[in-house]
Amino acid sequence: MSVNIKEKVWYLANFEAFEKKLNGGAQTPLHRLRKAALQRVKKNGFPSIREEEWRFTNVSSIESMNFKPVDEKEQEEIGRNTLQEYLFEDLTPNRLVFVNGRFSSQLSSLSGLAQNIKFENLALELKNNPDVLLPYLAKQADYKKHAFTALNTAFLSEGAFIYIPNNIIVDEPLYILYISRDGGESFVTHPRNLYVVGSNAQVKIIESYVGFGEEKYFTNPVSEIILNENAIVDHYKIQQENKSAYHIGVTQVHLKKDSNYRSNSFSFGSVLARNDINTVLDGEGAECTLNGLYMANGKQHVDNHTLIDHAKPRCNSHELYKGILDDRARAVFSGKIYVRPDAQKTDAIQSNQNLLLSEDAIVDTKPQLEIFADDVRCTHGGTVGQLDDEGVFYLRSRGISKHYARNIMIQAFAGQVTHKIKLEGLREKVEGLVFSRLRDGHLSDK
């Protein structure tokens, strides 16, 4: 096969176009960061399957696919009814909506948030108020360590910025919706989120990725989350990209003393999805809970990588990831728990459970405990199994059809994760998403 040498790798070509549009912004320190990140990508390329962390997920096709910037043609408006489908009852009066990576003030809504809370487009804040966010931006997610963080950082511009001052408890969840649709042939977006939560502050954040239509695109988000002392963050990520899309996202969390981060990650869409969550428990008494549910069928590939870094003593972590796979789908779970030498009294529990509905589905589940302290309690378990025949028979013996019995059993399996969603409207919505995927005791494409 001959290679067209005139054609640049797509991200380099895209960067030139991106730089042109920045005008004066190309002189800032931030832009130097972007360029450094780009250099990293240019030099190292995308990770190959020879790298341990990418052993089961081949991203070489993404590199060779020629993704382009979003085609900024006039778009048909997204109607209220369409939007309504992706809102959660009364839970989302405060929302930032992005269409193909661009902030939409028309679809967004901010009602009744206290003045001192910041919830807005990162690009706008970078322009008007850089001093507030620059001390935090790109300080957690290290582009030197992760190719897709580097790629995102090179194009860092729009996304959600949340800043909760000390002692503020935000009751209403903050909702961030990324919609991808009709953005031209093979378009790519790089959403960048930064959430800074003050001491004793509490907030619930819902991050949702939705794809309309069937065209191929690539979403490359990075979220950085900083919890100051005694802060509490409930973070929900719902990935519903379309079935041709690529989604490779990184969430980087930094926890200070006595803070508590609870993540619920739902991965439903995409032909290839990869979610990395890295948490650093960097203060005594910090706690993190990572729950996840993934469902994949057809040729979907879903990869969840989590890293919990117990850097200080007396921190707890709890992790439960469950997966449901059908057809030829493939899932990867890698859960690393790292306990540093002085992180005594660490308490870490991890579990990954997989339900296979077809003989052709594949799971690679890999717990990795690296423990350098002696007074710790770490447990992990991984299971891969089929639907419980006895349970199905029990339901059938009460008059429930075979297909429905299987659906009930699958839902129950997922329920152990969905039940952990504390926001009722959201829980119902996510349970509805699970249910809508079930067809005759198997997963369907909707």
Add this chain to the structure above:
Amino acid sequence: MLEIKNLHASVEGTEILKGIDLKVNAGEVHAIMGPNGSGKSTLAHVLAGREEYKVTKGSVIYEGKDLLAMSPEDRAREGVFLAFQYPVEIPGVNSAYFLRTALNAVRQYNGLDDISAFEFLKLAREKMKLVDMDESFLKRSVNEGFSGGEKKRNEILQMAFLEPKLAILDETDSGLDIDALKIVAHGVNQLRNENNAVIAVTHYQRLLNYIVPDYVHVLYKGRIVKSGGKELALELEEQGYDSIKNDADKKVNVPGLTGVK
């Protein structure tokens, strides 16, 4: 109502039932007794349609229909109910949801409308009283973390909801203390009438003091080796299974003998 003829069944290639004949009429209670491992639960599961048990010979006619040709769910909808010896725990499936789904599945099959949430709750309260169960039970996952007695009562509760024509109770009495046994027996007796029948599989004659059988059959090594009236249960209680076992083991070699009718 039910006629089993020369029923043979095997599991994983081993023959467990070796020619069962049994006839049950509406209004009757049949007790099936026998030592452990004789095939009582296998018979119960075959009647309920468990696919792991392969019927290799014989027939089962239920209400004039070929029972063995029906799916487990259709058997339930036609009025066959098995109270499991070991009820299955189903984490994550709420008991109220389960009961309502089952009830509606059976109602739909019989051309009835779904029961409303309100009607369901009313019915549930009434039925739960029958087996002395607390309303909080409806919120729990099916059988999950239930005590042995709770599981057995839950079986009878399901039976009370579905109002079967033929109830097969598989050792519903084992592991129950006398109070729980009385509750379970009371539940069963409340549901009895001249149109339905009960097959009570049991190990002990104790249950039969409360659910009085019309016939008692002894199952041993996959065959019914002795049948009689309720006095047979008392006899067994006093003498144990040894003499029956001995007799049966002698007779097994006699060609043509496939159990006593």
